[in-house]
Amino acid sequence: MTALPPIAHRAEVVVDLGAIRANIEWLKGQRAQELMVVVKANAYGHGMVEVARVAREAGVAWLGVATLDEALELRASGDRGRILSWLHLPDEDFAAAAEHGIDVTAYSVDQLTAMAQVKGLRVQLKVDSGLSRGGASGADWPHLVQAAAQAQAAGHLEVSGIWSHLASADDPDHRANQHQWERFESALELAHEAGLSPEVVHLANSAGATVLPQHPLTNLVRVGLATYGLDPAPNVEHLPVKAAMTVRTRVAMVKEIDAGEGISYGHTFVAQAKMRIALVPLGYGDGIPRHGSNRGAVWINSQRCPVVGRVCMDQFIVDLGEGSAAPGDEVIIFGAGDLGEPTADDWAEAAETINYEIVTRIGGRTSRVFVG
Numbered sequence: 085m086t087a088l089p090p091i092a093h094r095a096e097v098v099v100d101l102g103a104i105r106a107n108i109e110w111l112k113g114q115r116a117q118e119l120m121v122v123v124k125a126n127a128y129g130h131g132m133v134e135v136a137r138v139a140r141e142a143g144v145a146w147l148g149v150a151t152l153d154e155a156l157e158l159r160a161s162g163d164r165g166r167i168l169s170w171l172h173l174p175d176e177d178f179a180a181a182a183e184h185g186i187d188v189t190a191y192s193v194d195q196l197t198a199m200a201q202v203k204g205l206r207v208q209l210k211v212d213s214g215l216s217r218g219g220a221s222g223a224d225w226p227h228l229v230q231a232a233a234q235a236q237a238a239g240h241l242e243v244s245g246i247w248s249h250l251a252s253a254d255d256p257d258h259r260a261n262q263h264q265w266e267r268f269e270s271a272l273e274l275a276h277e278a279g280l281s282p283e284v285v286h287l288a289n290s291a292g293a294t295v296l297p298q299h300p301l302t303n304l305v306r307v308g309l310a311t312y313g314l315d316p317a318p319n320v321e322h323l324p325v326k327a328a329m330t331v332r333t334r335v336a337m338v339k340e341i342d343a344g345e346g347i348s349y350g351h352t353f354v355a356q357a358k359m360r361i362a363l364v365p366l367g368y369g370d371g372i373p374r375h376g377s378n379r380g381a382v383w384i385n386s387q388r389c390p391v392v393g394r395v396c397m398d399q400f401i402v403d404l405g406e407g408s409a410a411p412g413d414e415v416i417i418f419g420a421g422d423l424g425e426p427t428a429d430d431w432a433e434a435a436e437t438i439n440y441e442i443v444t445r446i447g448g449r450t451s452r453v454f455v456g
Contacts, residue, residue: 086456093451095333102456103326108142120146122308129443133161155186178202193231200240208245213267215251233278245284253291254317291316314439330419337363348393360404369397370448373435380434383416383425
C-alpha cells in the first residue's frame with residue numbers, strides 16, 4: 085500500500101492507483117485470456133476515469149461499463165480503446181454508441197432491431213445461462229442469433245461478441261457453475277450454426293477468473309472487484325491483491341459521558357460506565373452503512389474504536405476505550421488493513437452485506453484523492 089499523504093480535506097476517499105496497477109498485473113498473469121476491466125459505477129467508487137487510465141497503461145484492451153452514459157464519459161475523458169456497455173433502455177441513443185465506437189449489448193430481437201437501425205454499430209449478444217437477469221432466455225436465444233446473423237449479413241451491424249454472467253462463481257462447488265457452462269456452450273453452438281464468429285466470447289467475472297477453471301471456449305474475462313483489491317470469493321482462497329481504497333476523516337469532538345447515558349437515536353447503546361467518546365463526521369449520507377450501527381469500527385491513533393449507537397446521516401459515535409484522541413485527529417473508516425485498521429470486508433460483515441456495496445456506496449461529501 086502506498087504511504088498516504090496527510091489528510092487535506094474534511095473527509096477523503098484515498099485511492100491507491102499503484103495498488104490497482106499491481107492488481108491488474110497479477111490478474112493478467114492468471115489467465116491466457118484477455119482482460120476486460122469493469123469500471124462501472126465510478127469504478128466501484130474508485131474513480132472511473134482514473135482507473136480506466138491505469139488499466140489502459142497496463143495494456144488492458146477492454147473496459148466494461150453498465151450504461152452508455154458511462155461509456156460516453158470515458159470517451160469524453162480521452163479514452164479510445166474498446167468499451168462494452170450492457171444495460172440499455174428502449175430509447176437508448178445507439179447512434180452515439182456507433183459514433184464513438186462503443187460496443188453495446190443486445191438481450192432480445194426487439195432490442196437488436198432497434199440497434200440495426202444505426203449503421204456501424206458493434207453489438208454483443210448476451211445469453212441468460214442461469215442468472216435469470218439480463219440476457220436472452222434459452223427459448224429466445226435461437227431467434228436472437230438468427231436475427232443477428234441476418235442483420236450482420238445485410239451490413240446493418242457487426243456482432244463482435246457473445247457473453248453471459250455467472251451466478252455462483254464464488255462457490256466453486258455450486259452445481260449452477262457446471263449448469264451455466266453447459267448452457268453457454270449450447271448457446272455458442274447455436275450461434276456458430278447461424279454463421280456467427282464473434283471477436284470475443286466471455287463468461288467469467290472476478291470470481292470465475294480466479295477460482296474456477298478456464299473455460300476453453302472463451303478468450304476474455306471480466307474482472308471487476310479483484311481489480312480494486314477486494315476478494316470476490318473470500319471463503320475459497322485469499323487472493324494476493326491489494327485493497328486500493330482508504331476512507332478517512334478527522335475527529336470532530338471528544339467528550340466524556342456518564343454511566344446510564346444513551347448514545348444516538350433510539351438509545352440503542354447505553355453506557356455501562358463512564359466512557360470517552362469521539363464524534364466522527366460521516367454518516368449514511370456519505371455511504372457509511374446504517375446497518376453497521378453498534379457493530380462497525382474505525383481506526384484512531386493506532387487503535388480500533390467500535391461504533392456505539394446508531395449511525396446517523398452525517399455522523400456517528402465511537403468508543404475511545406483506553407485510547408486517546410483529540411479533535412482533528414485522523415480517523416480511518418476502512419483501508420487495506422496493513423496497519424490493523426478495519427477493511428471494507430470488516431464493514432461488510434458488520435453491516436451484513438458484501439464488500440462490493442461498501443466501496444461502491446461511499447461518496448456524498450467526501451473528496452477523492454489519488455496516490456500511487
